[in-house]
Amino acid sequence: MxxxxxxxxxxxxxxxxxxxxxxxxxxxxxxxxxxxxxxxxxxxxxxxxxxxxxxxxxxxxxxxxxxxxxxxxxxxxxxxxxxxxxxxxxxxxxxxxxxxxHTNLDVAPGGVNDMLAERLGLRETAILTETYVEPLYKLAVYTPHDSVDKVREALGKAGAGAIGDYVNCTYEIEGTGRFTPAEGADPYIGKIGKSEAVEETKIEVVLTASIRSKVEQAMIEAHPYEEPAYDFFVLDQRLEEYGIGRIGKLGRPMSLQEFAEHVKERLGVPVLRVVDGGKPEIRTVAVLGGSGGKYTADAANRGADVLVTGDIDFHTAQDTAALGLSIVDPGHHIExxxxxxxxxxxxxxxxxxxxxxxxxxxxxxxxxxxxx
Missing domain, CATH: 3.40.1390.30 (NIF3 (NGG1p interacting factor 3)-like)
Structure with missing residues:
Protein backbone atom coordinates (compact mmCIF):
# COMPACT_ATOMS: atom_id res chain seq x y z
CA MET A 1 0.00 0.00 0.00
CA HIS A 102 -23.43 17.68 6.01
CA THR A 103 -26.66 17.78 3.99
CA ASN A 104 -25.00 15.73 1.25
CA LEU A 105 -24.53 12.94 3.83
CA ASP A 106 -28.15 13.40 4.96
CA VAL A 107 -29.36 12.88 1.38
CA ALA A 108 -26.92 10.17 0.28
CA PRO A 109 -28.18 6.57 0.13
CA GLY A 110 -26.80 4.85 3.21
CA GLY A 111 -26.23 8.24 4.87
CA VAL A 112 -27.47 9.70 8.13
CA ASN A 113 -31.20 9.28 7.52
CA ASP A 114 -30.86 5.73 6.28
CA MET A 115 -28.75 4.96 9.37
CA LEU A 116 -31.49 6.35 11.60
CA ALA A 117 -34.25 4.49 9.75
CA GLU A 118 -32.31 1.24 10.02
CA ARG A 119 -31.63 1.79 13.73
CA LEU A 120 -35.36 2.29 14.34
CA GLY A 121 -36.15 -0.89 12.42
CA LEU A 122 -38.12 0.73 9.60
CA ARG A 123 -39.03 -1.38 6.59
CA GLU A 124 -39.88 -0.52 2.98
CA THR A 125 -38.17 2.84 3.37
CA ALA A 126 -38.39 5.60 0.79
CA ILE A 127 -37.28 9.22 0.44
CA LEU A 128 -39.41 11.63 2.46
CA THR A 129 -38.78 14.78 0.39
CA GLU A 130 -37.06 14.88 -2.99
CA THR A 131 -34.21 17.41 -3.17
CA TYR A 132 -32.11 16.31 -6.14
CA VAL A 133 -32.84 14.58 -9.43
CA GLU A 134 -30.00 13.47 -11.65
CA PRO A 135 -30.67 14.91 -15.16
CA LEU A 136 -30.76 12.23 -17.83
CA TYR A 137 -29.40 12.55 -21.38
CA LYS A 138 -29.43 10.49 -24.54
CA LEU A 139 -26.33 10.52 -26.74
CA ALA A 140 -26.73 9.72 -30.43
CA VAL A 141 -23.45 9.24 -32.33
CA TYR A 142 -22.98 8.28 -35.98
CA THR A 143 -20.21 5.72 -36.52
CA PRO A 144 -18.86 3.76 -39.51
CA HIS A 145 -19.73 0.07 -39.30
CA ASP A 146 -16.16 -1.09 -38.69
CA SER A 147 -15.86 1.07 -35.54
CA VAL A 148 -19.19 0.34 -33.86
CA ASP A 149 -17.81 -2.21 -31.39
CA LYS A 150 -14.93 0.07 -30.36
CA VAL A 151 -17.16 3.10 -29.79
CA ARG A 152 -19.85 1.07 -28.01
CA GLU A 153 -17.25 -0.45 -25.68
CA ALA A 154 -15.78 2.98 -24.87
CA LEU A 155 -19.24 4.35 -24.04
CA GLY A 156 -19.93 1.43 -21.71
CA LYS A 157 -16.60 1.77 -19.90
CA ALA A 158 -17.35 5.47 -19.34
CA GLY A 159 -20.62 4.54 -17.60
CA ALA A 160 -23.15 5.22 -20.34
CA GLY A 161 -25.98 2.78 -20.97
CA ALA A 162 -26.70 1.86 -17.34
CA ILE A 163 -30.44 1.32 -16.79
CA GLY A 164 -31.49 -0.27 -13.52
CA ASP A 165 -29.72 -3.62 -13.18
CA TYR A 166 -28.54 -3.56 -16.79
CA VAL A 167 -25.35 -2.09 -18.26
CA ASN A 168 -24.04 -1.41 -21.77
CA CYS A 169 -27.58 -0.76 -23.05
CA THR A 170 -27.57 0.72 -26.57
CA TYR A 171 -29.88 1.02 -29.54
CA GLU A 172 -28.45 0.98 -33.06
CA ILE A 173 -29.89 2.09 -36.39
CA GLU A 174 -28.17 1.69 -39.75
CA GLY A 175 -28.25 4.44 -42.34
CA THR A 176 -26.21 6.52 -44.78
CA GLY A 177 -24.01 9.43 -43.76
CA ARG A 178 -23.09 12.07 -46.33
CA PHE A 179 -20.34 14.68 -46.07
CA THR A 180 -17.76 16.58 -48.09
CA PRO A 181 -14.26 17.09 -46.58
CA ALA A 182 -13.31 20.77 -46.89
CA GLU A 183 -9.83 22.18 -47.48
CA GLY A 184 -7.68 21.57 -44.39
CA ALA A 185 -9.56 18.46 -43.25
CA ASP A 186 -7.86 15.14 -42.57
CA PRO A 187 -10.70 12.71 -43.33
CA TYR A 188 -10.76 9.12 -42.12
CA ILE A 189 -12.83 8.31 -45.23
CA GLY A 190 -13.02 10.26 -48.49
CA LYS A 191 -11.08 12.96 -50.32
CA ILE A 192 -10.92 16.74 -50.07
CA GLY A 193 -13.73 18.41 -52.02
CA LYS A 194 -15.44 15.16 -52.96
CA SER A 195 -18.88 14.26 -51.64
CA GLU A 196 -18.91 10.94 -49.80
CA ALA A 197 -21.68 8.54 -48.80
CA VAL A 198 -20.81 6.13 -45.99
CA GLU A 199 -22.88 3.35 -44.47
CA GLU A 200 -23.03 4.23 -40.78
CA THR A 201 -24.60 3.06 -37.57
CA LYS A 202 -26.29 5.48 -35.19
CA ILE A 203 -25.60 4.39 -31.61
CA GLU A 204 -28.03 5.71 -29.00
CA VAL A 205 -27.23 5.45 -25.30
CA VAL A 206 -28.54 7.06 -22.10
CA LEU A 207 -26.34 8.64 -19.43
CA THR A 208 -26.60 10.84 -16.37
CA ALA A 209 -25.49 14.46 -16.32
CA SER A 210 -22.67 13.74 -13.88
CA ILE A 211 -20.79 11.62 -16.44
CA ARG A 212 -21.60 13.59 -19.59
CA SER A 213 -18.11 15.07 -20.02
CA LYS A 214 -16.46 11.71 -19.33
CA VAL A 215 -18.68 9.91 -21.85
CA GLU A 216 -18.22 12.60 -24.49
CA GLN A 217 -14.44 12.45 -24.17
CA ALA A 218 -14.42 8.64 -24.32
CA MET A 219 -16.59 8.68 -27.43
CA ILE A 220 -14.38 11.23 -29.23
CA GLU A 221 -11.20 9.30 -28.40
CA ALA A 222 -12.68 6.01 -29.65
CA HIS A 223 -14.31 7.44 -32.78
CA PRO A 224 -12.29 7.21 -36.01
CA TYR A 225 -13.60 10.44 -37.51
CA GLU A 226 -11.73 13.71 -37.14
CA GLU A 227 -15.08 15.43 -36.45
CA PRO A 228 -17.64 12.90 -35.16
CA ALA A 229 -21.29 13.75 -35.68
CA TYR A 230 -23.23 13.41 -32.41
CA ASP A 231 -26.07 14.95 -30.41
CA PHE A 232 -27.09 15.13 -26.74
CA PHE A 233 -30.80 15.20 -25.89
CA VAL A 234 -32.30 16.02 -22.49
CA LEU A 235 -34.80 13.37 -21.43
CA ASP A 236 -37.88 13.67 -19.22
CA GLN A 237 -37.35 10.25 -17.65
CA ARG A 238 -35.62 9.93 -14.29
CA LEU A 239 -33.19 7.20 -13.37
CA GLU A 240 -32.54 8.12 -9.75
CA GLU A 241 -34.05 10.55 -7.26
CA TYR A 242 -32.43 11.67 -4.03
CA GLY A 243 -33.83 13.49 -1.05
CA ILE A 244 -33.88 14.39 2.61
CA GLY A 245 -35.47 12.23 5.31
CA ARG A 246 -36.88 8.72 5.08
CA ILE A 247 -40.32 7.20 5.58
CA GLY A 248 -41.04 3.55 6.31
CA LYS A 249 -43.09 0.98 8.18
CA LEU A 250 -42.64 -0.46 11.64
CA GLY A 251 -42.51 -4.23 11.97
CA ARG A 252 -45.68 -4.03 14.07
CA PRO A 253 -47.97 -1.20 15.17
CA MET A 254 -47.19 0.54 18.47
CA SER A 255 -48.86 3.08 20.70
CA LEU A 256 -47.20 6.50 20.73
CA GLN A 257 -45.92 5.84 24.25
CA GLU A 258 -44.42 2.49 23.23
CA PHE A 259 -42.87 3.98 20.11
CA ALA A 260 -41.33 6.84 22.10
CA GLU A 261 -39.72 4.31 24.46
CA HIS A 262 -38.50 2.41 21.39
CA VAL A 263 -36.84 5.58 20.05
CA LYS A 264 -35.19 6.29 23.42
CA GLU A 265 -33.77 2.78 23.59
CA ARG A 266 -32.65 2.47 19.97
CA LEU A 267 -31.07 5.93 19.76
CA GLY A 268 -29.67 5.95 23.29
CA VAL A 269 -31.19 9.22 24.46
CA PRO A 270 -32.08 9.86 28.13
CA VAL A 271 -35.14 11.99 27.40
CA LEU A 272 -37.24 13.18 24.47
CA ARG A 273 -40.21 15.41 23.72
CA VAL A 274 -43.44 14.02 22.30
CA VAL A 275 -46.32 15.72 20.50
CA ASP A 276 -49.49 13.63 20.24
CA GLY A 277 -51.22 13.89 16.88
CA GLY A 278 -54.16 11.84 18.11
CA LYS A 279 -53.72 8.59 16.16
CA PRO A 280 -54.30 5.44 18.23
CA GLU A 281 -51.47 3.50 16.55
CA ILE A 282 -48.09 4.25 15.01
CA ARG A 283 -47.43 2.27 11.85
CA THR A 284 -45.77 4.63 9.35
CA VAL A 285 -42.75 6.57 10.57
CA ALA A 286 -40.88 9.51 9.01
CA VAL A 287 -37.40 10.25 10.28
CA LEU A 288 -35.13 13.21 9.59
CA GLY A 289 -31.87 13.80 11.42
CA GLY A 290 -31.12 17.31 12.65
CA SER A 291 -33.78 20.05 12.44
CA GLY A 292 -36.84 18.75 10.61
CA GLY A 293 -39.50 21.28 11.53
CA LYS A 294 -39.83 22.42 7.91
CA TYR A 295 -40.82 18.92 6.81
CA THR A 296 -43.82 18.23 9.05
CA ALA A 297 -46.33 18.90 6.27
CA ASP A 298 -44.37 16.63 3.92
CA ALA A 299 -44.47 13.83 6.49
CA ALA A 300 -48.22 14.29 7.03
CA ASN A 301 -48.91 14.36 3.30
CA ARG A 302 -46.94 11.14 2.83
CA GLY A 303 -49.16 9.39 5.36
CA ALA A 304 -46.75 9.27 8.30
CA ASP A 305 -48.23 8.74 11.75
CA VAL A 306 -45.20 10.23 13.48
CA LEU A 307 -42.12 12.27 12.57
CA VAL A 308 -38.86 11.63 14.43
CA THR A 309 -36.72 14.76 14.25
CA GLY A 310 -35.04 17.41 16.37
CA ASP A 311 -35.31 21.09 17.25
CA ILE A 312 -39.11 21.37 17.06
CA ASP A 313 -40.36 24.76 18.24
CA PHE A 314 -43.61 25.50 20.10
CA HIS A 315 -45.73 26.75 17.21
CA THR A 316 -44.53 24.04 14.81
CA ALA A 317 -45.53 21.48 17.42
CA GLN A 318 -49.02 22.97 17.69
CA ASP A 319 -49.49 23.15 13.93
CA THR A 320 -48.24 19.60 13.42
CA ALA A 321 -50.60 18.15 16.04
CA ALA A 322 -53.45 19.87 14.20
CA LEU A 323 -52.44 17.94 11.09
CA GLY A 324 -52.88 14.68 13.00
CA LEU A 325 -49.15 13.98 12.92
CA SER A 326 -47.31 13.05 16.10
CA ILE A 327 -43.72 14.13 16.76
CA VAL A 328 -40.98 12.43 18.69
CA ASP A 329 -38.10 14.87 19.23
CA PRO A 330 -34.98 13.09 20.54
CA GLY A 331 -32.79 16.13 19.85
CA HIS A 332 -30.36 17.18 17.15
CA HIS A 333 -27.55 15.11 18.63
CA ILE A 334 -29.00 11.81 17.36
CA GLU A 335 -27.08 12.55 14.18
Whole structure:
Protein backbone atom coordinates (compact mmCIF):
# COMPACT_ATOMS: atom_id res chain seq x y z
CA MET A 1 0.00 0.00 0.00
CA UNK A 2 1.24 3.48 -0.87
CA UNK A 3 0.82 6.72 1.02
CA UNK A 4 -2.71 7.93 1.63
CA UNK A 5 -3.54 11.58 1.04
CA UNK A 6 -6.41 13.73 2.22
CA UNK A 7 -7.63 13.82 -1.39
CA UNK A 8 -7.92 10.02 -1.40
CA UNK A 9 -10.33 10.10 1.54
CA UNK A 10 -12.23 13.01 0.01
CA UNK A 11 -12.59 10.86 -3.10
CA UNK A 12 -14.21 8.10 -1.05
CA UNK A 13 -16.65 10.59 0.47
CA UNK A 14 -17.45 12.09 -2.93
CA UNK A 15 -18.28 8.65 -4.31
CA UNK A 16 -20.73 8.12 -1.45
CA UNK A 17 -22.06 11.61 -0.71
CA UNK A 18 -21.13 13.96 -3.58
CA UNK A 19 -21.35 17.72 -3.13
CA UNK A 20 -24.19 17.91 -5.65
CA UNK A 21 -26.47 16.36 -3.00
CA UNK A 22 -25.82 19.24 -0.57
CA UNK A 23 -28.17 22.20 -0.20
CA UNK A 24 -26.84 25.32 -1.91
CA UNK A 25 -26.36 27.13 1.43
CA UNK A 26 -24.29 24.32 2.90
CA UNK A 27 -20.47 24.80 2.99
CA UNK A 28 -19.49 21.15 2.66
CA UNK A 29 -16.05 19.93 1.65
CA UNK A 30 -12.48 20.56 2.77
CA UNK A 31 -12.52 23.52 5.16
CA UNK A 32 -9.01 23.41 6.64
CA UNK A 33 -5.85 21.86 5.25
CA UNK A 34 -4.58 20.75 1.88
CA UNK A 35 -5.67 17.87 -0.36
CA UNK A 36 -2.11 16.57 -0.88
CA UNK A 37 -1.34 16.17 2.84
CA UNK A 38 -0.25 12.61 3.67
CA UNK A 39 -2.28 10.95 6.45
CA UNK A 40 -2.70 7.50 7.99
CA UNK A 41 -5.40 8.15 10.59
CA UNK A 42 -8.81 9.84 10.30
CA UNK A 43 -11.04 10.92 13.20
CA UNK A 44 -14.81 10.92 12.56
CA UNK A 45 -16.97 13.25 14.65
CA UNK A 46 -20.33 14.99 14.65
CA UNK A 47 -18.89 18.41 15.54
CA UNK A 48 -15.44 19.98 15.55
CA UNK A 49 -14.74 21.41 19.01
CA UNK A 50 -11.51 22.21 20.83
CA UNK A 51 -11.82 18.91 22.68
CA UNK A 52 -12.26 17.02 19.41
CA UNK A 53 -9.18 18.67 17.88
CA UNK A 54 -7.19 17.72 20.99
CA UNK A 55 -8.47 14.15 20.63
CA UNK A 56 -7.39 14.11 16.96
CA UNK A 57 -3.92 15.42 17.83
CA UNK A 58 -3.46 12.84 20.60
CA UNK A 59 -4.60 10.11 18.20
CA UNK A 60 -2.16 11.34 15.49
CA UNK A 61 -5.09 11.84 13.11
CA UNK A 62 -4.25 14.05 10.16
CA UNK A 63 -7.85 14.49 9.05
CA UNK A 64 -11.13 15.13 10.85
CA UNK A 65 -14.35 14.22 9.06
CA UNK A 66 -17.29 16.05 10.63
CA UNK A 67 -21.00 16.15 9.90
CA UNK A 68 -21.50 19.75 11.02
CA UNK A 69 -19.23 22.23 9.23
CA UNK A 70 -16.77 24.05 11.49
CA UNK A 71 -16.91 27.13 9.25
CA UNK A 72 -20.62 27.53 8.54
CA UNK A 73 -20.62 31.26 7.76
CA UNK A 74 -17.78 33.18 6.12
CA UNK A 75 -15.13 34.20 8.65
CA UNK A 76 -14.13 37.86 8.41
CA UNK A 77 -11.09 37.24 10.57
CA UNK A 78 -9.28 34.39 12.32
CA UNK A 79 -8.82 35.75 15.82
CA UNK A 80 -7.23 33.18 18.06
CA UNK A 81 -8.80 34.74 21.15
CA UNK A 82 -12.22 33.45 19.97
CA UNK A 83 -13.44 29.84 20.25
CA UNK A 84 -13.67 29.31 16.49
CA UNK A 85 -10.32 31.00 15.92
CA UNK A 86 -8.67 28.77 18.52
CA UNK A 87 -10.01 25.68 16.78
CA UNK A 88 -8.67 26.82 13.40
CA UNK A 89 -5.32 27.65 14.96
CA UNK A 90 -5.11 24.28 16.74
CA UNK A 91 -5.89 22.40 13.51
CA UNK A 92 -3.21 24.26 11.56
CA UNK A 93 -0.66 23.99 14.37
CA UNK A 94 -1.18 20.22 14.59
CA UNK A 95 -1.34 19.67 10.83
CA UNK A 96 -4.96 18.50 10.95
CA UNK A 97 -7.25 18.92 7.95
CA UNK A 98 -11.01 19.28 8.43
CA UNK A 99 -13.62 17.98 5.99
CA UNK A 100 -17.40 18.43 6.37
CA UNK A 101 -20.11 16.19 4.91
CA HIS A 102 -23.43 17.68 6.01
CA THR A 103 -26.66 17.78 3.99
CA ASN A 104 -25.00 15.73 1.25
CA LEU A 105 -24.53 12.94 3.83
CA ASP A 106 -28.15 13.40 4.96
CA VAL A 107 -29.36 12.88 1.38
CA ALA A 108 -26.92 10.17 0.28
CA PRO A 109 -28.18 6.57 0.13
CA GLY A 110 -26.80 4.85 3.21
CA GLY A 111 -26.23 8.24 4.87
CA VAL A 112 -27.47 9.70 8.13
CA ASN A 113 -31.20 9.28 7.52
CA ASP A 114 -30.86 5.73 6.28
CA MET A 115 -28.75 4.96 9.37
CA LEU A 116 -31.49 6.35 11.60
CA ALA A 117 -34.25 4.49 9.75
CA GLU A 118 -32.31 1.24 10.02
CA ARG A 119 -31.63 1.79 13.73
CA LEU A 120 -35.36 2.29 14.34
CA GLY A 121 -36.15 -0.89 12.42
CA LEU A 122 -38.12 0.73 9.60
CA ARG A 123 -39.03 -1.38 6.59
CA GLU A 124 -39.88 -0.52 2.98
CA THR A 125 -38.17 2.84 3.37
CA ALA A 126 -38.39 5.60 0.79
CA ILE A 127 -37.28 9.22 0.44
CA LEU A 128 -39.41 11.63 2.46
CA THR A 129 -38.78 14.78 0.39
CA GLU A 130 -37.06 14.88 -2.99
CA THR A 131 -34.21 17.41 -3.17
CA TYR A 132 -32.11 16.31 -6.14
CA VAL A 133 -32.84 14.58 -9.43
CA GLU A 134 -30.00 13.47 -11.65
CA PRO A 135 -30.67 14.91 -15.16
CA LEU A 136 -30.76 12.23 -17.83
CA TYR A 137 -29.40 12.55 -21.38
CA LYS A 138 -29.43 10.49 -24.54
CA LEU A 139 -26.33 10.52 -26.74
CA ALA A 140 -26.73 9.72 -30.43
CA VAL A 141 -23.45 9.24 -32.33
CA TYR A 142 -22.98 8.28 -35.98
CA THR A 143 -20.21 5.72 -36.52
CA PRO A 144 -18.86 3.76 -39.51
CA HIS A 145 -19.73 0.07 -39.30
CA ASP A 146 -16.16 -1.09 -38.69
CA SER A 147 -15.86 1.07 -35.54
CA VAL A 148 -19.19 0.34 -33.86
CA ASP A 149 -17.81 -2.21 -31.39
CA LYS A 150 -14.93 0.07 -30.36
CA VAL A 151 -17.16 3.10 -29.79
CA ARG A 152 -19.85 1.07 -28.01
CA GLU A 153 -17.25 -0.45 -25.68
CA ALA A 154 -15.78 2.98 -24.87
CA LEU A 155 -19.24 4.35 -24.04
CA GLY A 156 -19.93 1.43 -21.71
CA LYS A 157 -16.60 1.77 -19.90
CA ALA A 158 -17.35 5.47 -19.34
CA GLY A 159 -20.62 4.54 -17.60
CA ALA A 160 -23.15 5.22 -20.34
CA GLY A 161 -25.98 2.78 -20.97
CA ALA A 162 -26.70 1.86 -17.34
CA ILE A 163 -30.44 1.32 -16.79
CA GLY A 164 -31.49 -0.27 -13.52
CA ASP A 165 -29.72 -3.62 -13.18
CA TYR A 166 -28.54 -3.56 -16.79
CA VAL A 167 -25.35 -2.09 -18.26
CA ASN A 168 -24.04 -1.41 -21.77
CA CYS A 169 -27.58 -0.76 -23.05
CA THR A 170 -27.57 0.72 -26.57
CA TYR A 171 -29.88 1.02 -29.54
CA GLU A 172 -28.45 0.98 -33.06
CA ILE A 173 -29.89 2.09 -36.39
CA GLU A 174 -28.17 1.69 -39.75
CA GLY A 175 -28.25 4.44 -42.34
CA THR A 176 -26.21 6.52 -44.78
CA GLY A 177 -24.01 9.43 -43.76
CA ARG A 178 -23.09 12.07 -46.33
CA PHE A 179 -20.34 14.68 -46.07
CA THR A 180 -17.76 16.58 -48.09
CA PRO A 181 -14.26 17.09 -46.58
CA ALA A 182 -13.31 20.77 -46.89
CA GLU A 183 -9.83 22.18 -47.48
CA GLY A 184 -7.68 21.57 -44.39
CA ALA A 185 -9.56 18.46 -43.25
CA ASP A 186 -7.86 15.14 -42.57
CA PRO A 187 -10.70 12.71 -43.33
CA TYR A 188 -10.76 9.12 -42.12
CA ILE A 189 -12.83 8.31 -45.23
CA GLY A 190 -13.02 10.26 -48.49
CA LYS A 191 -11.08 12.96 -50.32
CA ILE A 192 -10.92 16.74 -50.07
CA GLY A 193 -13.73 18.41 -52.02
CA LYS A 194 -15.44 15.16 -52.96
CA SER A 195 -18.88 14.26 -51.64
CA GLU A 196 -18.91 10.94 -49.80
CA ALA A 197 -21.68 8.54 -48.80
CA VAL A 198 -20.81 6.13 -45.99
CA GLU A 199 -22.88 3.35 -44.47
CA GLU A 200 -23.03 4.23 -40.78
CA THR A 201 -24.60 3.06 -37.57
CA LYS A 202 -26.29 5.48 -35.19
CA ILE A 203 -25.60 4.39 -31.61
CA GLU A 204 -28.03 5.71 -29.00
CA VAL A 205 -27.23 5.45 -25.30
CA VAL A 206 -28.54 7.06 -22.10
CA LEU A 207 -26.34 8.64 -19.43
CA THR A 208 -26.60 10.84 -16.37
CA ALA A 209 -25.49 14.46 -16.32
CA SER A 210 -22.67 13.74 -13.88
CA ILE A 211 -20.79 11.62 -16.44
CA ARG A 212 -21.60 13.59 -19.59
CA SER A 213 -18.11 15.07 -20.02
CA LYS A 214 -16.46 11.71 -19.33
CA VAL A 215 -18.68 9.91 -21.85
CA GLU A 216 -18.22 12.60 -24.49
CA GLN A 217 -14.44 12.45 -24.17
CA ALA A 218 -14.42 8.64 -24.32
CA MET A 219 -16.59 8.68 -27.43
CA ILE A 220 -14.38 11.23 -29.23
CA GLU A 221 -11.20 9.30 -28.40
CA ALA A 222 -12.68 6.01 -29.65
CA HIS A 223 -14.31 7.44 -32.78
CA PRO A 224 -12.29 7.21 -36.01
CA TYR A 225 -13.60 10.44 -37.51
CA GLU A 226 -11.73 13.71 -37.14
CA GLU A 227 -15.08 15.43 -36.45
CA PRO A 228 -17.64 12.90 -35.16
CA ALA A 229 -21.29 13.75 -35.68
CA TYR A 230 -23.23 13.41 -32.41
CA ASP A 231 -26.07 14.95 -30.41
CA PHE A 232 -27.09 15.13 -26.74
CA PHE A 233 -30.80 15.20 -25.89
CA VAL A 234 -32.30 16.02 -22.49
CA LEU A 235 -34.80 13.37 -21.43
CA ASP A 236 -37.88 13.67 -19.22
CA GLN A 237 -37.35 10.25 -17.65
CA ARG A 238 -35.62 9.93 -14.29
CA LEU A 239 -33.19 7.20 -13.37
CA GLU A 240 -32.54 8.12 -9.75
CA GLU A 241 -34.05 10.55 -7.26
CA TYR A 242 -32.43 11.67 -4.03
CA GLY A 243 -33.83 13.49 -1.05
CA ILE A 244 -33.88 14.39 2.61
CA GLY A 245 -35.47 12.23 5.31
CA ARG A 246 -36.88 8.72 5.08
CA ILE A 247 -40.32 7.20 5.58
CA GLY A 248 -41.04 3.55 6.31
CA LYS A 249 -43.09 0.98 8.18
CA LEU A 250 -42.64 -0.46 11.64
CA GLY A 251 -42.51 -4.23 11.97
CA ARG A 252 -45.68 -4.03 14.07
CA PRO A 253 -47.97 -1.20 15.17
CA MET A 254 -47.19 0.54 18.47
CA SER A 255 -48.86 3.08 20.70
CA LEU A 256 -47.20 6.50 20.73
CA GLN A 257 -45.92 5.84 24.25
CA GLU A 258 -44.42 2.49 23.23
CA PHE A 259 -42.87 3.98 20.11
CA ALA A 260 -41.33 6.84 22.10
CA GLU A 261 -39.72 4.31 24.46
CA HIS A 262 -38.50 2.41 21.39
CA VAL A 263 -36.84 5.58 20.05
CA LYS A 264 -35.19 6.29 23.42
CA GLU A 265 -33.77 2.78 23.59
CA ARG A 266 -32.65 2.47 19.97
CA LEU A 267 -31.07 5.93 19.76
CA GLY A 268 -29.67 5.95 23.29
CA VAL A 269 -31.19 9.22 24.46
CA PRO A 270 -32.08 9.86 28.13
CA VAL A 271 -35.14 11.99 27.40
CA LEU A 272 -37.24 13.18 24.47
CA ARG A 273 -40.21 15.41 23.72
CA VAL A 274 -43.44 14.02 22.30
CA VAL A 275 -46.32 15.72 20.50
CA ASP A 276 -49.49 13.63 20.24
CA GLY A 277 -51.22 13.89 16.88
CA GLY A 278 -54.16 11.84 18.11
CA LYS A 279 -53.72 8.59 16.16
CA PRO A 280 -54.30 5.44 18.23
CA GLU A 281 -51.47 3.50 16.55
CA ILE A 282 -48.09 4.25 15.01
CA ARG A 283 -47.43 2.27 11.85
CA THR A 284 -45.77 4.63 9.35
CA VAL A 285 -42.75 6.57 10.57
CA ALA A 286 -40.88 9.51 9.01
CA VAL A 287 -37.40 10.25 10.28
CA LEU A 288 -35.13 13.21 9.59
CA GLY A 289 -31.87 13.80 11.42
CA GLY A 290 -31.12 17.31 12.65
CA SER A 291 -33.78 20.05 12.44
CA GLY A 292 -36.84 18.75 10.61
CA GLY A 293 -39.50 21.28 11.53
CA LYS A 294 -39.83 22.42 7.91
CA TYR A 295 -40.82 18.92 6.81
CA THR A 296 -43.82 18.23 9.05
CA ALA A 297 -46.33 18.90 6.27
CA ASP A 298 -44.37 16.63 3.92
CA ALA A 299 -44.47 13.83 6.49
CA ALA A 300 -48.22 14.29 7.03
CA ASN A 301 -48.91 14.36 3.30
CA ARG A 302 -46.94 11.14 2.83
CA GLY A 303 -49.16 9.39 5.36
CA ALA A 304 -46.75 9.27 8.30
CA ASP A 305 -48.23 8.74 11.75
CA VAL A 306 -45.20 10.23 13.48
CA LEU A 307 -42.12 12.27 12.57
CA VAL A 308 -38.86 11.63 14.43
CA THR A 309 -36.72 14.76 14.25
CA GLY A 310 -35.04 17.41 16.37
CA ASP A 311 -35.31 21.09 17.25
CA ILE A 312 -39.11 21.37 17.06
CA ASP A 313 -40.36 24.76 18.24
CA PHE A 314 -43.61 25.50 20.10
CA HIS A 315 -45.73 26.75 17.21
CA THR A 316 -44.53 24.04 14.81
CA ALA A 317 -45.53 21.48 17.42
CA GLN A 318 -49.02 22.97 17.69
CA ASP A 319 -49.49 23.15 13.93
CA THR A 320 -48.24 19.60 13.42
CA ALA A 321 -50.60 18.15 16.04
CA ALA A 322 -53.45 19.87 14.20
CA LEU A 323 -52.44 17.94 11.09
CA GLY A 324 -52.88 14.68 13.00
CA LEU A 325 -49.15 13.98 12.92
CA SER A 326 -47.31 13.05 16.10
CA ILE A 327 -43.72 14.13 16.76
CA VAL A 328 -40.98 12.43 18.69
CA ASP A 329 -38.10 14.87 19.23
CA PRO A 330 -34.98 13.09 20.54
CA GLY A 331 -32.79 16.13 19.85
CA HIS A 332 -30.36 17.18 17.15
CA HIS A 333 -27.55 15.11 18.63
CA ILE A 334 -29.00 11.81 17.36
CA GLU A 335 -27.08 12.55 14.18
CA UNK A 336 -24.07 11.25 16.10
CA UNK A 337 -25.07 7.91 14.60
CA UNK A 338 -22.98 8.98 11.62
CA UNK A 339 -19.72 8.65 13.58
CA UNK A 340 -19.76 4.87 13.64
CA UNK A 341 -21.46 4.59 10.27
CA UNK A 342 -18.95 6.77 8.44
CA UNK A 343 -15.92 5.20 10.13
CA UNK A 344 -17.10 1.71 9.24
CA UNK A 345 -18.04 2.47 5.63
CA UNK A 346 -14.93 4.49 4.82
CA UNK A 347 -12.70 1.92 6.47
CA UNK A 348 -14.16 -0.77 4.25
CA UNK A 349 -13.95 1.41 1.12
CA UNK A 350 -10.34 2.39 1.87
CA UNK A 351 -9.40 -1.27 2.25
CA UNK A 352 -10.98 -2.13 -1.09
CA UNK A 353 -8.91 0.58 -2.78
CA UNK A 354 -5.70 -0.39 -1.01
CA UNK A 355 -5.47 2.80 1.04
CA UNK A 356 -3.45 2.47 4.24
CA UNK A 357 -5.61 4.44 6.67
CA UNK A 358 -7.24 3.85 10.05
CA UNK A 359 -10.59 5.42 10.89
CA UNK A 360 -11.25 6.37 14.51
CA UNK A 361 -14.63 7.07 16.10
CA UNK A 362 -14.51 10.19 18.26
CA UNK A 363 -15.33 9.55 21.89
CA UNK A 364 -16.18 13.19 22.59
CA UNK A 365 -19.89 13.81 23.22
CA UNK A 366 -20.76 17.20 21.74
CA UNK A 367 -24.37 17.31 22.97
CA UNK A 368 -24.65 20.83 24.50
CA UNK A 369 -27.77 20.07 26.55
CA UNK A 370 -27.83 18.56 30.01
CA UNK A 371 -31.06 17.11 31.37
CA UNK A 372 -31.95 17.64 35.05
Missing amino acids: GQTKVSDIIGLMEEWAPKKFAYDWDPVGLQIGRPDAVIDRVLVTLDVTEEVVKEAAESSAGLIIAHHPLIFRPMKSVRTDTPQGRIVEACIRNGISVFAA RIMVGGVAERLGRAAGEKGLACTFIESGIITEPFRFI
